[in-house]
Amino acid sequence: MPIRSDPDNVGFLIADVTRLLRAEMDRRITAEGLALNPGDVRTLSHAARCGATRQNLLAERIGVEAMTVSASLDRLEALGLIERQADSADRRAKLVHVTAAGEAMLESIQPIAAGLRTEAAKGVSPADWQRFLDTLKQVRANLSAARDQSRKESAAA
Structure with missing residues (x-):
């Protein structure tokens, strides 16, 4: 008899809720017509959450490959939303900093996220x-x- 996993165990529940939240947030961001794609919004949000951090640590925090976050950071930097600065502890490494324009973009995203949290908590x-x-x-x-x-x-x- 095959072993069946409980679809309501903590791992499945968290994964399902994460997937649903992410998909709905992506849909809302796209519908809002922001200059960013949903992946770039995630990168910008995590960069703000982490403060000045190395690109590789940011990628780890987001759960993506370093090359994926690098491409997103390239787009964010071109828009003036982040800056990469040399790490004084290791000149080969770059620290990601959110700019004032990036903070303003995050402020415009906050109502979208707040609306989604309100909907998720309904009932x-x-x-x-x-x-x-x-x-x-x-x-x-x-x-x-x-x-x-x-x-x-x-x-x-």
Whole structure:
């Protein structure tokens, strides 16, 4: 008898919700007619979230290959939304900085994201929504700690 995975386990649920949120956000961004494609919006948003960061770390944070984020950064830089500056700790590396124009673009995207979050939370009490967010933060912290421990053990071996 084949083993069947529970379609409502935490991994599937998070993946499904992520996929649906991303697809709807992409649709809304495209419908808004912004000068950015949805991937560029994700890159800009993560760059703002991370602060000045190296391109390779930004790619890791987004979950894409370095070449993918590099192409997106090229487009964002051409639009004046980000700047790449030499990293004083390693001149070969570049740090990504969001410009004032990039911040303004993110401000125009915020209402789109807020509307999507409101729709996603429809029918959920504010207290339950906050507990949900707090739980996700704890799960993220647990998984980050497990990843860090695994890296330490690998480095020690």
